[in-house]
Amino acid sequence: MLIHDWSRVDRSLFHSFYLDWLCRISSNLNAGVLPSAFYSLSETVHEGFRRLFVDIPEGADDFVDPERPGDGRFWSESPPRTWLQTPCISPEYADRVISIRRCDCHSVVAAIRIAATDDKRRPHRFASFVGWAVEVVRSGVTLLVVDLFPAERELDITRALWNEFIADDLALPANKPLTLLSFSAGRENTAYVEPLSVGDELLPMPLFLNSDLYVPVPLAATYQASWNAFPDAVKGLVENPTG
Numbered sequence: 001m002l003i004h005d006w007s008r009v010d011r012s013l014f015h016s017f018y019l020d021w022l023c024r025i026s027s028n029l030n031a032g033v034l035p036s037a038f039y040s041l042s043e044t045v046h047e048g049f050r051r052l053f054v055d056i057p058e059g060a061d062d063f064v065d066p067e068r069p070g071d072g073r074f075w076s077e078s079p080p081r082t083w084l085q086t087p088c089i090s091p092e093y094a095d096r097v098i099s100i101r102r103c104d105c106h107s108v109v110a111a112i113r114i115a116a117t118d119d120k121r122r123p124h125r126f127a128s129f130v131g132w133a134v135e136v137v138r139s140g141v142t143l144l145v146v147d148l149f150p151a152e153r154e155l156d157i158t159r160a161l162w163n164e165f166i167a168d169d170l171a172l173p174a175n176k177p178l179t180l181l182s183f184s185a186g187r188e189n190t191a192y193v194e195p196l197s198v199g200d201e202l203l204p205m206p207l208f209l210n211s212d213l214y215v216p217v218p219l220a221a222t223y224q225a226s227w228n229a230f231p232d233a234v235k236g237l238v239e240n241p242t243g
Contacts, residue, residue: 003200018096026098029098133157165191179194
C-alpha cells in the first residue's frame with residue numbers, strides 16, 4: 001500500500017482514517033505480533049494540564065448578584081469593530097495513542113503515536129506533541145512516531161526529537177519529507193529513522209519492548225486495511241485532491 005498525500009485534503013478526512021488505522025495497529029499487535037506477556041491498548045493522549053489560575057475555595061455563603069449591567073454589550077446589537085475578523089480553526093480533534101503494557105503489572109513499556117496535520121501547523125500543538133514525546137522517552141518508555149505530513153515552517157517533529165536526544169545533525173533526503181522514527185529502550189537509546197515520501201510503501205518499524213526485544217509494527221498491512229474500509233465516496237478526494 002502506497003502512502004497518500006493527506007496534506008492536500010481537509011484534515012477531517014485524515015482524522016477519520018487515523019482513528020481507524022490506530023485501532024487496527026493495536027488490534028493487529030494483540031493478534032499475534034506481541035509476545036503473550038504484553039498487550040496493546042488504544043487510548044486518549046493525556047499530556048497533563050498545568051494549573052492556569054489560582055485556586056480559590058468555594059465560599060460558605062451564597063453569592064447575591066446585585067445585577068449591575070456594567071459595560072456589557074450584546075454582540076447582536078453592537079458587534080465589535082476591528083481591522084480584521086476571522087474565524088479560528090475548529091474543531092479540536094482528540095489525539096489518540098497506542099500503549100503497550102506488561103500483562104503482569106500493566107506498566108507501559110512502549111507507545112505508538114501518529115502525527116496529525118495540526119501537530120505540524122499549530123505551534124502550541126507542535127510543542128505539546130514534542131514535549132509529550134520527550135517525556136515518554138525520558139521516562140524509559142520506548143516510542144514509535146509515524147509522521148506522514150511534511151513540516152510546516154520550522155515545525156518538524158522528527159528534527160525536534162532528534163535534536164533533543166542526538167548530538168549530530170540530522171540530514172534527511174530533501175525528496176523524502178515524511179518520517180518514521182523509533183526509539184529503543186535501555187540506558188543508551190538508539191534512534192531508528194526511515195524517511196519516506198508520498199507514493200512510497202510503509203515499512204515495518206521496530207517497537208522495542210525492552211533493551212533486547214522488539215517487534216516489527218505492521219504499518220503497511222494495517223494502513224491497507226483501513227484504506228479498504230475508508231468510504232468510497234471520499235477516496236477520490238484523497239487520490240485526486242485537485243481533480
